[in-house]
Amino acid sequence: MSGSGYTVRPIGWVESPLALPEEAPKQGDEGAPDAWLVFDEAMADGLRDVEVGSELLVLTWLDRARRDVLAVHPRDDRSRPLTGVFSTRSPDRPNPLGLHRVGVLEIDGLRFRVQDLEALDGTPILDVKPPLGRVEER
Amino acid sequence: MSGSGYTVRPIGWVESPLALPEEAPKQGDEGAPDAWLVFDEAMADGLRDVEVGSELLVLTWLDRARRDVLAVHPRDDRSRPLTGVFSTRSPDRPNPLGLHRVGVLEIDGLRFRVQDLEALDGTPILDVKPPLGRVEER
Secondary structure (H helix, E strand, C coil): CCCCCEEECCCEEEECCCCCHHHCCCCCCCCCCCEEEEECHHHHHHHCCCCCCCEEEEEEECCCCCCCCCEECHHHCCCCCCEEHHHCCCCCCCCCEEEEEEEEEEEECCEEEEECCCCCCCCEEEEEECCCCCHHHC | CCCCCEEECCCEEEECCCCCHHHCCCCCCCCCCCEEEEECHHHHHHHCCCCCCCEEEEEEECCCCCCCCCEECHHHCCCCCCEEHHHCCCCCCCCCEEEEEEEEEEEECCEEEEECCCCCCCCEEEEEECCCCCHHHC
16 A cells, blocks of 8 residues: 655765764754754755745655554653654654754854754765745745 | 665554645645544553544655755745755655644544544554653653
């Protein structure tokens, strides 16, 4: 039924001091260090309107996650009951897509310095979107 | 540099009265009809904790989008200047991942009726996540 699937291709990569999962905070606003989003040159035209100070939603491919897990203890806290992964933000899930809200601190060509990103160094970036504001402002 | 990419596999599909792009509102909270998320049986264990009344983030594969577009007129309004796709919510983008915030109205086994989903009928679902609440409540 699911057929062969679809192929996602990285548009860039994360550069971060976070190298190991156990070093990373559970979410970006829980103490993540500043990181860089480093984009492929082919994406320049799509990124030209991003500004310092804006908020972005970054979608990543959590390449160190497990895809065969359907239930986890939330936040790796074994005192919490096993919970279906679709009710958690666990990186382990059938399609390990990461969703991160970050703030842009600096732009240097195709390198964007951001705050509040808990993704590990080398994580592939798949997409960037603006958060949705009020309907009248879209 | 981007290599061969990664394969995403649908975990379910959207059933919606919206069949054509021109029928769909630009965003789900701009008049989308109720729709159903219909999940693959293999995903049941991952979905067991979703409840009626909850809000979900749904990630989809916008299978009718163009992947070779890097700049668009926002909201198809040609009076607005061409804008890099990563500063818009255009479905046309290198990896056409849709991000939708919906409310769960009804659960019938692996069929979830939701409000505020603008995705077209037949759109593959890739992931479901809870929105992030306050840090203390995670």
